Amino acid sequence: MKPRILLVNPPIYDFAAYDFWLKPYGLLRVGGRLTRHAELVLFDFMDRLVSDVPDPRSDSYGRGRFPEQRLAKPSSLRDIPRYWRRFGRNRDVFQTVLREQGPFDAVLIQTTLTYWYPGIVEVIENIRAICGSVPIVMGGVYATLCPDHAAGLGADLVIQANRTAALWDWFGIPEPPPAPPFWQGYDRLGCGVITLTKGCPFSCSYCASELLCGSFKTRPLEDCIRDLNQMIALGIQDIAFYDDALLYKPEQALIPFLHYVIDHKIHVRFHTPNALHGRFLSAELAQWMVRGGFKTFYLGYESRSEQWQQVTGDKVRTDEIAGAVEHLRSAGADPHNIVAYQIIGHPDSDIQQIEASMHFAHHLGMRIMLADFSPIPGTPDGDRCNTWIDMSEPLNHNKTAFPIRLFGADTVNRFKDLCRKMNASIG
Template sequence: MATRRGRLTPIALLVIPPIYDFKAYDFWLKFTGLLKIASTLQDSGWQIYFFDFLDRSHPWMASRSKPGTYGRGKYYAVEVPKPTIFKTIARRFKRYGLPKQIFEQFLNSIPKPDYVFIAGGMTYWYLGVKEVVEIVRSHYPNTNVVVGGVYPTLMPNHARKLEVDHVVVGNDMSLFDKLGIKSTAAIPLWRLYPKLTYGVINFTYGCPLNCTYCAARKLHEQFIIRDWDIVADELLYFGKLGITDIAIYDDALLFKAKEILPKLLDLLHRYSLKFRFHTPNGLHVRLIDRDTANLMRVTGFTTIFLSYETHNLQRQQLLGNKVTEEELISAIEVLRSVGYTGCDLIVYLLAGLVDQPAPEVEEGIHFLHKLGVSIMLSEFSPIPGTPEGEKACQIIDMDEPLCHNNLYFTTLVLGDHSLQQLKSLKNHYNRIIRLTCTSKT
């Protein structure tokens, strides 16, 4: 603990681990849960230190990172040996993020923390969490190590096998209660980043639907709207930083669009703010009407990701029955009518569900191209505790997180040759869409 004016001040170190995977790209990835914990700890008088292995604006990255579109970009990466389970995958396995020695230098420059909080992302990224735990333990054998986030929430028993003291499942605040820390609806502590190339925000948490492949209900039991004053303060902070691009992390924004978007538009006008909003989690197609499309356009929604998942009617109904072919066509028509192009409209299509044949995915790709939109092929990752995850038990060991890797699992289901053919077709059609958009500008 540090001493401040005669009293002991607890010290916390918060860490975002590197990623171990076949591919990773900074697609507006920020761990807002950990940043909110940082804010809560700071409000409770803790001294905060922070290290993000995935920070592309870190000084060490100055000559190693090229900016991409809308604030996104490539991570620094090095090839590493593949885990045995991946030996049949004809792709290089990499570690994405700052080198270990940068982190170790950082640890040598700060006082010993009382608690280390580590964010867990995808279940199959747990090797990064394991790496951080091992480094922290080598420097601070007796420090309390806490892991929270998606990975420990979905696989708490597996996370407990790491050398950690506490595993935080979901929004369980019992540890913080024991530490005398009050849970608040805190704004993420964005100032921990000396530089941001984009912001991320939630207007809502959770989802009222219960699709068979999705973890939203496991991560947030209820669908709630965030306090508008807190959301407004966060947006105003991004405005002060001069940030242009903001990714919306909501799973179900449009369920409250008529309530949220007019407030957003008013805020932008009142403070002369101008953002480009992006929707990487996908919007619910069924809820897009002309009024909503107009509101999205005037408030600055720029890249519109739409959730369609499959062109197979029976499978669509089994997955959750959240959209039909007719509803997708209607949504695209109204979005085009307010000025969006095929380059702005990106539709998610799932590939690699347990009993999904490659021709079904191919049919979906052809269908979406006829609609004149861009296509995002989502290689399926089975999630523990979901119906689709239960089906995956037929072919993999769901207790091993690496088996959830989307490329690994999709290759198991479709075969490498079929998967590459589907990707090539999708890429071919997307190039045509980009050329069409370019010719019109």
């Protein structure tokens, strides 16, 4: 008989969270590869389209608010003047699944942001209370970046980055061939996720891409098309790319993929929540993207300061962003959906010229989304933050907390107000 395995995407404990095409993609991909070897049950605390979530409203592209409850702040974040919340489905729904759909032979837990570990603590507490000593495995971003901390949460196995071989060994099975993600674990899906590539050719000083993904590579086109077709068969209309460098070497990945989409008259809406590289967004590529169904364009443009750009990794320059915006507009992209991600609270804020950078992006007609800086352990910029905070406590990596600690709440509020006004003036 096949083992019965529970896959869990934990709830989020944070000051803020929003369903910006958020799916536990790593867990679903592992699940997809296990389907031949195991009977799988998925419990995604962040699934909004289930009957136990009241009012699961989404915008026209599938984004929406998570259910939330206000809670007392943890002691290490008491100085942050924001409300602390738990986002996601209620704990008792999970407890019912553990009681009624068990017993399970193993539980796999997805981990993401390091400072979201309280959600994992909650999940493990419930599993241990109801399922006793069932083996628990966790993998993902937090497990990779904070392995020692993760080891203290009570899982039986903590798997880092791409070391999935440890998982297959642990299950005692040969490495399963690539397979589509386990989307069939959901009753209903508003959006899906895909990647065409892995990794990034840059090494920005604030980013963990290299630690998590290694060097840049493309996925086989036939695997990407298989994943796309599976989502289409499930009726998914909005698909987010989780690539770190979707536009790099487009002749090897994005262009052949869009060729297929256009040739086969596939009509879905593509989105880019992970920042796009303005440097690679040529006039030709913009045409391909718009023709292929891309609807939202989030461009990484953290600063207009050349000095800041150079110091942090030189991923994009100002003239390149201006060119990318121009190419997108000429190709017919909706200007309201061309957005600049701009980092706020970076340790080198003194040379970043954040306000001037916001004005410049606004002048180009871009919407602005301020990306609060989170110090990521193991990155040069994250490790420098030991000067301000205790990096050994992952709650201190919280992206709402760090900019407030660096600038003060009044300054952060002023930047956010300015951002709101600029975006409102675009309409």
